[in-house]
Amino acid sequence: MTRDPKANPAPLPLTAAEDRQTLLRTAYGRFPSGVVAVAAMEDGRPLCMVASSFVAVSMDPALVAFCVQWTSKTWPRLTRAPRLGISVLGDGQDGAARRLASRDESKFDAIAHYATAEGAVFIEGAAAWFDCSIDNVLDAGDHGFVLLALESLSISPAVEPLVFHGSEFRRLGVRDLDRTALKSG
Template sequence: MTAVRLELRRVYGAYPTGVTVVAGLAGGRPVGIAASSFVPVSLDPPLVSVCVAHTSTTWPSLRGLPRIGISVLGAHQEEVGRRLGARGGDRFAGVDWRATVDGCVLIEGAAAWFECTIEQQVRSGDHDIVVFRVRDLDARPEVAPLVFHASGFRRLSQA
């Protein structure tokens, strides 16, 4: 990795983000990725977005699905974030999840979840910006979110 990329990573890491799991059923099995680039985009229509690296080997299995679930991980789900962010292996081994009738995969115990369809995908740099239309959603305000900051998982502390 070049010095410029390392510096970009360090400085980008100064901005904390939530951790999400983007997942669906492909061939009857859960397929998903962890993403810390989740952003609410619009209220009308209801849109959210996630950035996906061009190098992702999982995204090609997800992008053709009719519905995709996005789960905002809770502070107690650091291990889920690590597992879904790993390359290879059975990412869903030991992870509590459920599938909707439309094929969204949602992580049990998450702080929030969204059932989505892909609205558009925009190629940008070394990632694609994927805009999703929200079809259903819910949140558990009592569950604090998991945060990614300075290349590590963090929990929000009460002041």
């Protein structure tokens, strides 16, 4: 079969890229991801950052993870919390995601949330909640890979997740798969 150069151009070596960061950001953005709010209480007030790098890691033990940029001002403060609340943001919560990602001190004023006795903070209307404790943080270049031990969870099956793709928030498109294509492959 002949390769279609319009469908997939030949790979470009990163050393030859004029603007390496833009190229990487564009390439990484081709993979859709969910959006999570990582939140905890600090001095009686909710504290939050937003991540689109959340991933399930292990069933036994129950582990999840996300990546955090080392330059984050919020992350060092969140590391002091005994528990972190991970809220998988739902469809229609793109405004909340933008607000929670901002540096606005009053970002929680218009966002319904719930805090546990252990200090985890959850966003109301999310597709799922994960109550976690930090298990390990691994150096991963300009980011840290944060491994979290799952303590408890809550699922809202009727809520579709918010999707981040190509630097935009999107809606998850659900369609029937062509079952005949799956059988012939």
